[in-house]
Amino acid sequence: MQLQEHFNLKDLNTFGIEAKAKYFAEIREKKDLRDLISSGILTSESWLILGEGSNILFRGDYDGLILKTRLSGMTTEKCSEDQILVTAAAGESWHGLVMRCMDHNWGGIENLALIPGTVGAAPVQNIGAYGRELSEVLEYVDVIDLETGDEDRLDQKVCAFGYRDSLFKQPKGKKFFISSVTLRLTTKNHLINTSYGAISTVLMGQGVEQPTLQDVGRAVISIRKEKLPDPQKIGNAGSFFKNPVVDAALIESIQNQYSTLPFYKTENQQFKIPAAWLIETAGWKGKRLGNTGVHEKQALVLVNYGGATGEEILNLSQQIMDDVKTKFGVQLQREVQIAEGKSPK
Ligand SMILES: Cc1cc2nc3c(=O)[nH]c(=O)nc-3n(C[C@H](O)[C@H](O)[C@H](O)COP(=O)(O)OP(=O)(O)OC[C@H]3O[C@@H](n4cnc5c(N)ncnc54)[C@H](O)[C@@H]3O)c2cc1C
Structure with missing residues (x-):
């Protein structure tokens, strides 16, 4: 090396x-x-x-x-009549893994097709899309402790997954290099999930009544290609902000001014508001500041129009966060990681 x-x-x-x-x-x-x-x-x-x-x-x-x-490779182990354990090394492409699983008719990650990135990063923010999250199928991750060199196997519970969150984002989890990820996937009796977003509309348009997991994967790919800006064409990192979770009192106070406020009930009497709605309603969608801006079709996506510095993008995100806080009383959080890394001891 x-x-x-x-x-x-x-x-x-x-x-x-x-x-x-x-x-x-x-x-x-x-x-x-x-x-x-x-x-x-x-x-x-x-x-x-x-x-x-x-x-x-x-x-x-x-x-x-x-x-x-750059770690590569994939292995499998049949674990029951209708389930298989699939282990992929950290440097493999996530979408490549999804496609291979779809080809083999292994179900559970087809809704997560076309998410950019490596397999090793997928548990870090517990990637999620179209009604599924990685944590639902993750069996364990193998890690190397970069402070001691020790290898360990962390099961799903230890990874402390949450919404775009995990142990690996916490200070005590940052010392772990994820070397591989093991998923428990179905080989038959797949749990098909078409409930989210436009999946069922796309499938209906194709006349598909009893979708296979491949149908779902292909529908997700076509929706994502249409909706999301391609980083090869315009620099971006997908959703820059998480959807904020707030209490009922805040929902009521925003509704007093904005009766059309969309929100979804989560656990413990909490409510999730689409960050995109807050950003768009605050007037940021399509706004450009120098070389950076908010994508014209996706209010959650900040873009580099060419030549932007990281500091410019960070400043734009801060302005949006401050404005949303002032207008709605909601504190947005960044989904994108600011490259700070682990400091020496
Ligand atoms: C167009 C676009 C669409 C996107 N859509 C989605 C989406 O629908 N859902 C979603 O959840 N995300 C989405 N993302 C975000 C991104 O694809 C995921 O977060 C992905 O998992 C990041 O993978 P990466 O390899 O690029 O990680 P990086 O960006 O390189 O790293 C991300 C973080 O993980 C850490 N990390 C990386 N590899 C390891 C490892 N082996 N061990 C320990 N820590 C590690 C890094 O230090 C960093 O903190 C999107 C991004 C783009 C550009």
């Missing part, structure tokens, strides 16, 4: 931000991590694990070591 210096990260983040890493290493096997640990660099420098950079914002150059995940 080679340690490179002043490495350009522009092609390794979907925002297309110009940024350089002081050090850069590609992790192709677990031994690469063990070598780095024994070299001492992980205790003298900050470090950050990087997948495909589709949920990360570099504020500027990264003054530390970037660990780029």
Whole structure:
């Protein structure tokens, strides 16, 4: 494994931000991590694990070591009459894995088709879309503790999954390099979920009455292609903000002014408001500030029109957050990770 210096990260983040890493290493096997640990660099420098950079914002150059995940491979183990355990290495493409599972008729992740990124990053924010979340099918993740070099297997409960949240976003979980992810998928009697978004409309339009998991996967892919800006064409990291969860009192106070407020009941008498509605109603959709802006069709997506710095995008996000707080009393939270990494001890 080679340690490179002043490495350009522009092609390794979907925002297309110009940024350089002081050090850069590609992790192709677990031994690469063990070598780095024994070299001492992980205790003298900050470090950050990087997948495909589709949920990360570099504020500027990264003054530390970037660990780029390249671990590859996939194995399976039949675990019951109608279930299979599928293990994929962290550096595999998430969408590639979804397509392979669809080809084999293994069900459970077809609603998560076309989400960019690596398999190893998927548990970090418990990726979710079209009515499904990774945590519903995740059996365990294998990790390497980058402080000690110890390997461990963390089951679903230990991962502490929540809405776009997990152990791996908490300070105590940031030391873990996820080396592989194991999913429990169905081989028959699939749980088909067409309840969310436009899936059922698309399927009805195609005359599909009893959809297979492949039908659902293809419908999700076509909806996403239509709805979401392609990072190859315009820099972005998907939804920049999470949908806020608020209490009934706040819902009532917003409704006094905005009777059309959309919201959904979650657990413990809490309510989820679509962040896109708040941002659009506050007048930000399609707004452009210099080289950055809010996408004209997707209020949740901040874009780099070309040449934007990470700091510009961060500033735009802060302005939106402040404005939404002032207008609705709702505190938005960023879904995208700001590239800070783990500081040396
Ligand atoms: C157009 C577009 C659409 C999107 N749609 C969705 C969507 O529908 N649903 C959704 O949930 N997300 C969505 N995203 C966000 C993104 O695709 C996911 O968060 C994805 O899992 C990020 O993968 P990545 O490999 O690019 O991770 P990166 O952006 O490289 O990293 C993200 C975080 O994970 C950490 N990390 C990465 N790999 C590892 C590892 N092996 N071990 C430990 N930590 C690691 C990083 O340090 C960082 O904190 C979208 C993004 C884009 C650009």
